[in-house]
Amino acid sequence: MFIKKQLKIFVDGYLLNKEHQGTKTYVRELYKVFAKQNPDILIFIGCFKDAAIEDEFKHHKNVKFIYFTYSNRVFRMIFEIPKIISSYNFHFAHFQYVIPFVTSKSCKYIVTIHDILFNDFTNYFSKAYRLKRNFLFKYSAKRAEFLLTVSNYSKDRIKFHYKLQNKEILVTPNGVSDDFFKETEKSESIKYIDTKFGINNYILYVSRIEPRKNQQSLLKAFLEMNDQKVHIVFIGFKSINNIEFDSILDSLNSEQKSKVHIFQNISDNDLFYFINAARIFAYPSLAEGFGIPPLEAGAMKTPVVCSNKTAMSDFDFFNKNLIDVDDVESLKASLKNNLYNDNESHLAFVQKSIKEKYHWKKASDVLTDIIKS
Template sequence: MKRLLIDINSIVPYYVTGKVNGIGRTTLELIQALAGIKNLPFEVVLYSQNMKGIGGRNTGLPFKTKHLYLPHREKIDKLLAWFPIKECLTGYDIMHIPHNFEYVYSPEKCVVTLHDALFMKIQEEAFEHEKMKQIVPPFMRQCKHIITCSESSRRDIVETMGIEPEKITVIYWGIKHDLFFPQKDKLNIRDKLQSKFELSSPYFLSVSCNAERKRTDVLVRSYIALSREQTLSHDLVLVWGNPPLNLLKEVKNSSVATRIHFLKNISDGDLALLYNGAEAMFFPSSYEGFGLPLLEAMACGVPVITCHNSSLDEIAGNAAIYLTEPLFDSLIDVMGRLDQNTIDTEPFVENGIKRAAQFSWEKTAKETIGVYLDALK
């Protein structure tokens, strides 16, 4: 039987700190979904690399594991790429790298998930985009096949890296419908929100991070500006663990400082609760390879407000209220009308639930298996 090696180094932080980024999260969901499919036509081996021994065995999944007791650091990885160490250690026929890039000895034996071409189109100070411009495109040209999570990302990869479209397969991310679904008991939701987060007022929600493209700072400043124009009945809740200090200072000096809530270290269960309690979810990003919070919010029956760019309208379809540019003015307009209940959100709720039902991790896993089988031929 052919052997598939999946590099799961992106999920190691989950077993160390309980937190993981979007790429780690989707990798974990994928291997969990693969484990739920019976009689896989190949052997799966989970590969990890660190000095602590944390890796595949921590997942509890019924796959073989291989661990290399070396630091997972760039200098070490570059050195390893000169020798067929992984090949000798694991004997794999094809390796899946689900986190955009890795230094490897045999790129022609790799299937790579390149989540987006963000670094080719946008420069953000917090990330090494210039470096990625140098190392990622050659690797994409050398690898066996590329998986990406939206048609928008495929277009960007083709246009910016000169990759043949036939080498790229679009496989949408999924959603855990047993976790993200509409909770009907609104009284119970309000009680839990008050107990867990001291949230008693209706609120708008945003799920974000410090990436500049998320434009969550614009959302916060729009809320503050709107508060000067009308009396707000909704608070603003942001799942955002490390907002910049200058923004926190602006919030503190505003008249709505007690109405803006920053939450961090939120579990998936609490995130589902926050979605269900929200009147609307704002996601004003300027670029996304997919936009998982859109899908989660729609699955919970929450109207979403987002932008017509990159993959966002591809994922949200007719289930979103779309912002226009300039963003600041559009946010004030839409937020103000939602606060005054002059937008009928029920059609967006219904369309969102139907839209989200089309996505599942089982479907993602089955389509990914098809790519593996083609690569193993």
């Protein structure tokens, strides 16, 4: 009697140990849904031991963990991960951006390249940054059996820059977790943030701090508004020096400094309350391969002012709040309008649109087809 072997997939989950970013959300949320959808597939997540990560997957009996011993990612990719894949006899292995140079013939490799923005927006990235990533990403895109990305915008740019006209690129779109659609009283969140952080009545931006994220334009618009009652909050790690943003911060007087708040290490729970309590969630990024944060805010019925550039042009449900952020005057006007004009029907429409269009099952369905085909 023939007994079919249980499918096993290795997931390089080192990003789960990192700060808030879209790729971390992608790995976590995609595999929570995939695990639930495919209880017959064993999923082994490679990461560093962390009780919070284990807790995220505690309801999925088919999710196991393999804890890395090499802290250096290069050493992990060259030595540790190939050995893990070989010793466990994995059928599939899924990586973000880069696959190992040493591969197993019995394993099929999946790589998700979320974006290659450094090729279209070269002024925001050093030459060394671009050369290194182009070499690794192009190698991985060509070598992997399955190439994934998160938006049609990224798909088109990857195909163009890496000349992959004959290779199929599958889109596994980002989604919004169900947690963001749960009705949570705004007043409770406002009280929580005010009590814990001493901040209320604020504009919020959540993203890594780097030039293309355009924190500088948002800060300029905020300062020019000169609204004595409103604060601004930036949440995100500094990944690339943003000289213009830092220069503006250094020039602030004491009164202005009291209204500008920057946080890096914020828990998921606190971040949830920050988004829900915000007067406006602003996302003036100049370039994104997708852009999850404004969707999470919109799902919570927090007013969103969002850039209309690159992949974010798909977010047409934001209507007049999807703007050209190159124009600081336009950004300033949109912020003012949303601060003092409530539009509950628009917020409900945005939430409904996001719920219908952006859910993780779409990405999980694509991954399921790959694994079970």
